[in-house]
Amino acid sequence: MNTSASRYVYGPVPSRRLGRSLGVDLVPFKTCSYDCIYCQLGRTTNKTTEIREYVPVDRVLDELSSKVRLGSPPDFIGLAGSGEPTLHARIGDLISGIKKMTSVPVAVLTNGSMLWVPEVRASLAEADLVLPSLDVGDQRVFDRVNRPHEDISFDRMAEGLIQFAQEYRGPIWLEVFVLAGITDLPDELRMIAALAKRIHPARVQLNTVSRPTSEGCAVAASVQSLEELRRLFAGFTEVIGEGLPSGTADAASGGAPTDDIVALVSRRPCTVEGISAGLGLRPNEVVKHLGSLCRNGVVLPERRGADVFYKRGRKT
Numbered sequence: 001m002n003t004s005a006s007r008y009v010y011g012p013v014p015s016r017r018l019g020r021s022l023g024v025d026l027v028p029f030k031t032c033s034y035d036c037i038y039c040q041l042g043r044t045t046n047k048t049t050e051i052r053e054y055v056p057v058d059r060v061l062d063e064l065s066s067k068v069r070l071g072s073p074p075d076f077i078g079l080a081g082s083g084e085p086t087l088h089a090r091i092g093d094l095i096s097g098i099k100k101m102t103s104v105p106v107a108v109l110t111n112g113s114m115l116w117v118p119e120v121r122a123s124l125a126e127a128d129l130v131l132p133s134l135d136v137g138d139q140r141v142f143d144r145v146n147r148p149h150e151d152i153s154f155d156r157m158a159e160g161l162i163q164f165a166q167e168y169r170g171p172i173w174l175e176v177f178v179l180a181g182i183t184d185l186p187d188e189l190r191m192i193a194a195l196a197k198r199i200h201p202a203r204v205q206l207n208t209v210s211r212p213t214s215e216g217c218a219v220a221a222s223v224q225s226l227e228e229l230r231r232l233f234a235g236f237t238e239v240i241g242e243g244l245p246s247g248t249a250d251a252a253s254g255g256a257p258t259d260d261i262v263a264l265v266s267r268r269p270c271t272v273e274g275i276s277a278g279l280g281l282r283p284n285e286v287v288k289h290l291g292s293l294c295r296n297g298v299v300l301p302e303r304r305g306a307d308v309f310y311k312r313g314r315k316t
């Protein structure tokens with residue numbers, strides 16, 4: 001399967017946090033400073049803190065410029081993908097290049113683990129929105145949930161986040177990914193909320209598992225418990241719901257449907273409805289393409305409760 005037509009840019013993605021966002025992947029598959037037990041992409045294969053130009057910025061910008069001209073504009077261009085985007089040494093140049101190309105706002109979805117590095121903090125200055133994660137309140141749970149690279153202690157990560165919040169001029173939406181029996185405990189959430197108060201995010205987004213995870217022990221907290229825990233946080237705090245933004249007929253990404261489907265599910269396992277909403281394809285068309293992709297082993301189905309998610313297969 002040739003997916004070179006969409007090597008670095010994928011979607012639009014039906015994002016519960018950002019609406020319809022066009023995704024940009026800045027690192028090779030599972031190059032990350034964490035190995036979270038809840039990761040929807042499986043185990044981290046390259047756990048690193050090495051900052052370098054993992055993919056060529058000029059090629060990413062070329063690909064993006066053809067994509068943004070097609071279909072209706074997405075709500076955001078999201079720098080995220082299949083690993084940690086702030087490991088890319090030229091993420092700042094990429095953001096500047098995108099701002100010259102389009103008025104679509106640029107959002108950076110980061111695990112926040114590299115913000116103790118001054119150059120990383122400075123490189124995000126031009127982003128319109130930064131969405132870092134803060135899932136835990138101490139070193140013990142940090143090691144259990146995020147399984148960070150040995151260079152990253154809990155204190156180093158937390159101080160980096162606080163420092164970034166003091167320097168960055170744009171809005172910060174802080175994600176707290178809550179797991180049943182591990183972090184949905186009032187004492188743990190109180191510690192996270194105390195740290196969040198020092199970060200002063202424009203909003204806190206309480207999120208939980210909705211897709212197959214790296215480890216079976218990563219289980220969703222109930223929406224009811226998240227609603228109760230919300231009160232522990234100061235400022236605007238929302239529970240991220242299950243609903244997907246709806247797709248429209250003119251939302252088509254403009255690429256070959258099978259390439260776009262593979263590019264999307266390689267970064268984010270999706271249901272038929274999710275693929276349909278993100279790429280603006282009719283559900284029956286999505287089903288038809290998924291049938292041949294599954295038969296060829298390019299995409300794999302995985303059941304979670306009543307839903308079937310499609311994810312990257314062995315031959316991708």
Ligand code: SF4
Pocket residue numbers: 032033034035036038039040041044082083084111
């Ligand atoms: S969830 Fe994000 S930060 Fe955690 S391992 Fe996966 S890609 Fe890395």
